[in-house]
Amino acid sequence: MMERRKFLTGAALGAGATALATPALAQGGKTLTIVSTWPRDFPGLGISAQRLADRIAQLSDGHFKVEYFAAGERVGAFDSFDEVASGNSQAYIAAEYYWAGKHPAFNYFTSVPFGMSNPEWNAWIKFGGGQELWDEVSDQFGLKAFTCGATGTQAGGWFNKEIESADDLKGLKMRIPGLGGQVLSKLGASTVSLPGSQIYENLVSGSIDATEWVGPYNDYFMKFYEAAKYYYTAGMHEPGGGLSFGMNKSWYEGLSDWEKAVIEAACMEENAAAYEENIAKNGEYLAKLVDEQGVQVRAFNDDVWDSFGEAAEEVFSEVRDHSELAARVNDSFQSKLREMGSMMNQFEIGYVNQRNRVLGLS
Known part of the structure; x- marks a missing residue:
């Protein structure tokens, strides 16, 4: 066992010494202020x-002095972009x-209809050229971003009436951001983009x-069922909601290779964990919405799709224009x-x- 440990230690040092500085060599520490x-x-x-903020501190063995601020604690949710771009x-x-x-183009780095x-x-992001395109878009604003979370296919939403045709969307006032919101607007809805903290009060007030x-797990705690009882399953607007860890590019480029690797590793880990957590909990909380709150689950029909x-x-x-x-x-x-999609249809979806x-x- 001792010989095996010596071999593994030597192999690890030999493989990594030329590429990354070890924690012991990364002296001084750095402050990392994160807004959400x-x-x-x-x-x-x-x-x-x-969890991601904590993990960066943990993986760096305290080298990164992480300060985390939720929405509204340092800046408003939608002010986060300018807060980081400015440094x-x-x-x-x-x-x-x-x-x-x-x-x-930022839409494509969350989700599109x-x-x-x-x-x-x-x-696509990791092996299909998506990250490189993301870097091109972000670079125009002095940013560098990694994917750091995922929601799975999101719910079609909460409505105070049933949606049986596209005509039912005309005049509807709905909170829905991104290109999905633009799709609804073209069908006659009036759309707004609100941060999560403001949605409930706007829905209850009318x-x-x-x-x-998002989906049943996240939505359950928002208590939207107090104002809207019709809950639509799979929506067209966010079939895969990807989340991002966006950094000030000048700050990021000043990091050592080891510091960059710590951040990227933490982001990749949380990217998987967030998705898996949603998949694990959505079924449980969908049942709670139905059984405890009397929510009526619906699906958009083919004509609406x-x-x-x-x-x-x-x-x-x-x-494109x-x-x-x-x-x-x-x-x-x-x-x-x-x-x-063609491959998924024949293999994953087919199975x-x-x-x-x-x-x-x-």
């Missing part, structure tokens, strides 16, 4: 962000589509008629989606459909 778009201690998104804080944890007003599931999105948030699809094509065309970079991001995303049929799962 999520409420403190909020199940799902908020806890994921806090006032070093990093944010957010959903990139909140920054669509800065550049529409009829887009990729989380496994597909991660594959300022909005509907909202989407078709209307979504037609509007989405118009939205994508407008994104924005700029050469926006067109390249869209085209890369759509090309990889079709390539992976799940047959498994559920055999086991009698609905």
Whole structure:
């Protein structure tokens, strides 16, 4: 056993010594101030962000002196972008589509209508050229970002009436950000983008008629069921909600290779953990919504889905017209989606459909 330990220690030093400084060589420590778009201690998104902040400190053995601020504690949720781009804080944890007003290509680094599931999105980011395109977009604003979380396919949302056709969306006031919001707008809805902390009060007061948030696990604690009883399953707007750890690029480039590796490793770890947590808990909390709160679960019919699809094509065309970079991001995303989607349909989805049929799962 002692000989094996000596061998493994020597092999590790030999493999890594030329590439990364070890913790012992990274002297002095650095302050890392993180601002978040999520409420403190909020199940799902908020806890994921806090877990990531803690993990960076832990993996660095205290080298990074991490200061974490939830939404509203240092800056407002939607002010996080400017806070980090300016260098006032070093990093944010957010959903990139909140920054669509800065550049529409940011949408693709969270989720877009009829887009990729989380496994597909991660594959595009890590192995399909997505990270490089993300870097191009972020670089225009002095930022560098990694994926740091995922929600899985999100719910279609909470409504105070049933949605049986596209006509039912006309005049509807709904909280829904990103390109999904633009799709609803084309179908006659009036859409707004609100931070999580403001959604409940607007829904209860009647300022909005509907909202989407995440899925059963996160939504349960938001208590939307007190104002809207119709809960729609799988939505077109966020089939795979990816979350981001965005850093001030000048600060990031000043880090050692070891410091960069610590941050990236923590982000990759939390990216997997957040997704797995949602998958593990969504079924449990969907049952709670139905059994404890009397929520009525619905699914959009094919006619509504078709209307979504037609509007989405118009939205994508407008994104491509924005700029050469926006067109390249869209085209890369759509090309990889079709390539992976065909494979997923034959293998992953094909298996799940047959498994559920055999086991009698609905």
